Amino acid sequence: MIIAFIGGTGPEGKGLAYRLAVAGLEIIIGSRSAERAADAAKEIAERAGVSNLRGAENIDAAREGEIIVLTVPFDAQAATLPPLADALNNKIIVSTGVPLVFDGGKPGIASVPEGSAAEQAQALLAGSRVVGAFHNLSANKLWAGGALDQDVLVAGNEDEAKNDVMALAEQIEGIRAVDGGALAASRLIEGITALLIGINKRYKTAAGVRIVGV
Numbered sequence: 001m002i003i004a005f006i007g008g009t010g011p012e013g014k015g016l017a018y019r020l021a022v023a024g025l026e027i028i029i030g031s032r033s034a035e036r037a038a039d040a041a042k043e044i045a046e047r048a049g050v051s052n053l054r055g056a057e058n059i060d061a062a063r064e065g066e067i068i069v070l071t072v073p074f075d076a077q078a079a080t081l082p083p084l085a086d087a088l089n090n091k092i093i094v095s096t097g098v099p100l101v102f103d104g105g106k107p108g109i110a111s112v113p114e115g116s117a118a119e120q121a122q123a124l125l126a127g128s129r130v131v132g133a134f135h136n137l138s139a140n141k142l143w144a145g146g147a148l149d150q151d152v153l154v155a156g157n158e159d160e161a162k163n164d165v166m167a168l169a170e171q172i173e174g175i176r177a178v179d180g181g182a183l184a185a186s187r188l189i190e191g192i193t194a195l196l197i198g199i200n201k202r203y204k205t206a207a208g209v210r211i212v213g214v
């Protein structure tokens with residue numbers, strides 16, 4: 001299974017790629033720049049101690065990946081996805097994006113006409129199967145390499161695609177995937193990230209999510 005990242009050179013892409021590479025998956029780090037992609041891939045491969053990881057321009061990552069993880073900033077999504085739509089047709093797309101805003105330093109969620117970042121991605125990629133996941137995992141914590149021991153809430157409209165993404169998330173040691181429901185539940189799950197950022201500031205930590213009773 002080849003996992004390709006679109007915008008994989010930032011903290012969230014690198015953190016997730018590192019953890020999935022350690023789990024033995026083949027990874028492509030996509031970027032607008034082949035050089036930045038190669039540099040990031042080299043850094044992640046060295047950190048993970050693996051060789052099954054390479055860089056590529058986003059369009060090649062989109063073509064070659066079997067599951068595609070979107071890790072561009074939400075503001076960049078609407079311009080980034082349409083040129084990749086043909087290459088992403090029929091594929092599972094994992095939306096990690098959060099439409100964060102800061103009002104007087106306080107984190108919140110921007111109003112998105114489609115409802116959420118994940119639903120916007122689905123509207124832009126009508127031929128793909130978008131699943132929301134990984135929103136509540138701290139990039140710093142992923143990259144730091146310690147125990148994670150938390151849940152990943154997964155939302156999607158197609159059970160098969162959602163189950164594949166839940167299985168992917170559980171490849172990461174210390175992660176349990178929890179079915180969050182239909183793609184529209186991404187509105188709630190993305191919002192939890194704003195909540196966690198506030199908690200992180202107050203408690204000076206990198207908080208995560210654990211659902212009890214499941």
Ligand SMILES: NC(=O)c1ccc[n+]([C@@H]2O[C@H](COP(=O)([O-])OP(=O)(O)OC[C@H]3O[C@@H](n4cnc5c(N)ncnc54)[C@H](OP(=O)(O)O)[C@@H]3O)[C@@H](O)[C@H]2O)c1
Nearest residue numbers: 007009010011012031032071072073074076097098135139
């Ligand atoms: N950081 C976290 O802890 C965290 C946690 C949960 C979810 N997320 C979500 O994960 C996503 C990535 O977060 P991040 O902190 O890694 O973001 P980031 O560093 O701001 O951006 C990630 C990558 O996206 C590409 N990019 C930036 N601006 C772009 C533009 N205008 N057009 C196209 N590509 C652009 C860049 O890659 P190239 O320049 O190489 O193309 C960049 O390295 C976000 O949607 C965020 O909401 C982040």
